[in-house]
Amino acid sequence: MPPETTSHRLTRQGDAPRIGIVHLGPGAFFRAFNAVYTQEAMEAQGGDWGICAVSLRSPTARDHMQPQGGCFTSVTLAETGGSDRVIGSVSEVLVAPENPGQVIARMSDPNVQIVSLTITEKGYCHNPATGDLNLDHPDIKHDLSAIQTPRSAVGFIVAALLDRRRNNTAPFTVLTCDNLPANGALMRGVVLDFARALDPDLADWIGQTVRFPSTMVDRITPATTDNDIDALAQRAGYHDPACVVHESFRQWVIEDDFVQGRPNWDAAGAQFVANVDAHELMKLRCLNGTHSALAYLGYLGGYETISDTVADPAFAAFCTALWREEITPTVPRPQGEDLEDYCATLLARYRDTAIRHKTWQIAMDGSQKLPQRLLGTIRDNLASGHVPKGLCLAVAAWLRYVGGVDEKGNDIDVRDPLAERLKTISDQAEDDTAKVAALLSVAEVFDPELAQNPGFRTSVTEAYCALVQNGAQNTLRSLQS
Structure with a gap:
């Protein structure tokens, strides 16, 4: 429960930005990293890069953020003193198991130009020793037989690309931000493995048109505790169960290979390179x-x-x-x-x-x-x-x-x-x-x-x-x- 000194819950001030990114995996790292960079990029140079954050499993992020209009507090920790900042780049939070069709529709929206991911290593449903998609993974087997109600990140990406191809809509860029070697190439491999098993023609189209840039991400982000939430409430005077704590250091290196546009993350300090x-x-x-x-x-x-x-x-x-x-x-x-x-x-x-x-x-x-x-x-x-x-x-x-x-x-x-x-x-x-x-x-x-x-x-x-x-x-x- 919030402390007695807290008079209200965090709320959004003003309109949410128009959605241009769908992000799978709205955990602590995403909130401490992708969402912060994206807000700073929009503040610096504008653009419709609001984020639809999609939880593939738990409704916790939605339940914490939706009453706050998608906003949350980014808490920088340091021995020399920290700082608090409200982040408003998340415009919508969805829970995939509750309505997978809604998630696919959002990913199929022509305004969405990037689908990014922080789903941890196990979310790729691959064999870590080889990098190949595990076609025997229960979620992959389900998704191949029921592509319109997927469970896995790979299944949602392929389902949305299938819709975009059918509707003659330009594809999106798939931007993985997990700690995996050559993470863009790995993501491309598992997506193509899945697509080939579903529809070889779709796999060919994805291979020719979709981009999977690799990235390097770095910011230490401990799990947020009740003490962190209470301490913020004492300082700021509002209750924010979605707040995230992190170190001041951050580094994002991205291969500059996008199908359509991208936020000006470089204005927020990201490094764009030819090879990451x-x-x-x-x-x-x-x-x-x-x-x-x-x-x-x-x-x-x-x-x-x-x-x-x-x-x-x-x-x-x-x-x-x-x-x-x-x-x-x-x-x-x-x-x-x-x-x-x-x-x-x-x-x-x-x-x-x-x-x-x-x-x-x-x-x-x-x-x-x-x-x-x-x-x-x-x-x-x-x-x-x-x-x-x-x-x-x-x-x-x-x-x-x-x-x-x-x-x-x-x-x-x-x-x-x-x-x-x-x-x-x-x-x-x-x-x-x-x-x-x-x-x-x-x-x-x-x-x-x-x-x-x-x-x-x-x-x-x-x-x-x-x-x-x-x-x-x-x-x-x-x-x-």
Whole structure:
């Protein structure tokens, strides 16, 4: 409940902007990132770029934002002091399961020129080890048989493109903003896989006319808590259950490849480039890779947040060593970036105690994240003749985490699409060595060539046994001695 000092709920002042973007996945990151950039772009140079935000599952975002006319508060956190700002770029919020036809109609509107996404890795219904669409995924099987009432993001995109082709309407640009390597190419691949299974002629049309630019997105966005909502109410005098908290830093790099128009996001600080691959690889490996490593090891070590974790000198030294010895040697330097400075800035961001980014939150959906964040870097190290023991330790920490029991014997609430299966595999193994071997055989996560690599298997097995025997903190310290 809002505190007694709150006199009213946040409300929109003035008219909502005309809709030009449909966004799938109106979670915290979208509100802290896409919506803020879009508002600033319209403030700087105008345009009809209001956003229709579509939830593919839960009505929570709609229930929180609709009474506020789509508005919400962007709360910037910093040790030196934060700031609050009302964001009004969201003009409409829909809940797809309640009326999928309404969502398809909105996406088919000729005024909509961009469909963007922040649906997390698992939302792409793909095999993380190969990038291919999983045609056996329950949502994909449903959508192929009932294209006018889809459940998946891929199904909605293809259904809307099918309508636009039938109506001779220009296609939209599909702009994915999730942390996946070559995310535009991946999105294009799963959309074409789906379309071919539905209608090969439609797939050809999509392949020839639709654009799927890749992007790199970066802003640390912890989950909003009741305390955050109450603190805002005390400061601002209104109740806003849709408020979002985030760090001050942000970076958006976008391939400038759009079918029709786009907002002037560059006026808000976005970088438009011909190819985003180098920036994306830098961020996935340097930030997301160490974030995941710190999340699993930090959680096992008893730390609640990333800032708590790197306050321990052993964890900070581990993170720095990962960058220096195992990660940056595999990352081509993007234009305009200094990798050493970039990593130093990352560590400063991790240390910001105003950003309470929980290790448990980052640890979610590891089966979808590891192939992109850690395993590619490991493969590159192995190919150069180097066994990356730090990254292998991070993989071992994930294997221990998905076993569902922490170092003190307490249950871990593992949130992962494969959680049940991983727990069963872990429980049924005869000993620790067999447990590692069995988990490395999960082909959705580990491709067989990597899983069978002797250096990788041995290093992960030794690290796992060390975690079981000595705990995360002692294992880290011994690694650095």
